[in-house]
Amino acid sequence: MNIKEYLRPDSLQQANELLSENGAVIIGGGAFMHLGDLEIEKAIDLQNLGLHYVEENNEFIEIGAMTTLRELEMNSIINKSFSGILSKAAASIMGVQVRNIATIGGSIYGKYGFSDLLTALLALNAQVELYNAGLMSLESYLESSMDKDIILKVRISKGVSKAYFECFKKVSADFSVLNTAAAIVKGKLRICVGARPARVRLAKGAMSFLNIIDSTNTAAEMAGILASEEIQFGSDIRASAEYRKELCRTLVKRCVLEVLQ
Ligand SMILES: Cc1cc2nc3c(=O)[nH]c(=O)nc-3n(C[C@H](O)[C@H](O)[C@H](O)COP(=O)(O)OP(=O)(O)OC[C@H]3O[C@@H](n4cnc5c(N)ncnc54)[C@H](O)[C@@H]3O)c2cc1C
Incomplete structure (x- = not known):
């Protein structure tokens, strides 16, 4: 550079x-x-713009765009919120040296397919605030193609009752072969699958099915099957699409079991 x-x-x-x-x-x-x-x-x-912070009020936790991944891993508010999945996802990324400098703003703006953090944030139904475009859901932001803008902060509602994140890496300092997260946000289950290797997606079919079923084991099993059927997977040097599909079944089942129990 x-x-x-x-x-x-x-x-x-x-x-x-x-x-x-x-x-x-x-x-x-x-x-x-x-x-x-x-x-x-x-x-x-x-x-110099004061964008390095984690703040909590009655409704939300807000994270400034310049907050580092290491801060997400270590911050006491983030540790105890959202079943700790943001800290877990951040801690899974590379080594401390990288996490000490990489920011949440850069992680969101990049919309990287391999991102572990985006998968956790999307499961939590996070919102992103931009200087010009204002506040929007992370889901809308990821689907948009916007003009240049400045990410100011991430805002997450405290209406998350349970959440779980899981990623599978061949070695710890590598990109995930696949990552998944599930969360119950305001009583509704959200399921995300990332590092497919393309950008994270919500498994909407599995989510809507699960919102009408009440047996935990059957629900988790079905969620894994539905998510692996509805999500598209690709092949790269880390794994084939078929391998990712199988992995998806297992990881989604695990995440859903954790949040429904
Ligand atoms: C070697 C390596 C391995 C990695 N492995 C993983 C991994 O396995 N999993 C994972 O999830 N992540 C991984 N990451 C990514 C890392 O988590 C960050 O997402 C990445 O470094 C970007 O954050 P940054 O602050 O360094 O952004 P930068 O590199 O500074 O910027 C990235 C992009 O975002 C833009 N940008 C930055 N901040 C803002 C802002 N506030 N507003 C608007 N635009 C902005 C920049 O213009 C640039 O286009 C890895 C990074 C490295 C360097």
């Missing part, structure tokens, strides 16, 4: 104005960007 001009704005308005200029990009932790052979005209560092 080669940066021609490095800028640290003191206000969001200034950051937004700079971002509208040709060749300007936001830098989060820079962990993923620096892997590429990028030529960056203007790098806008958000460090």
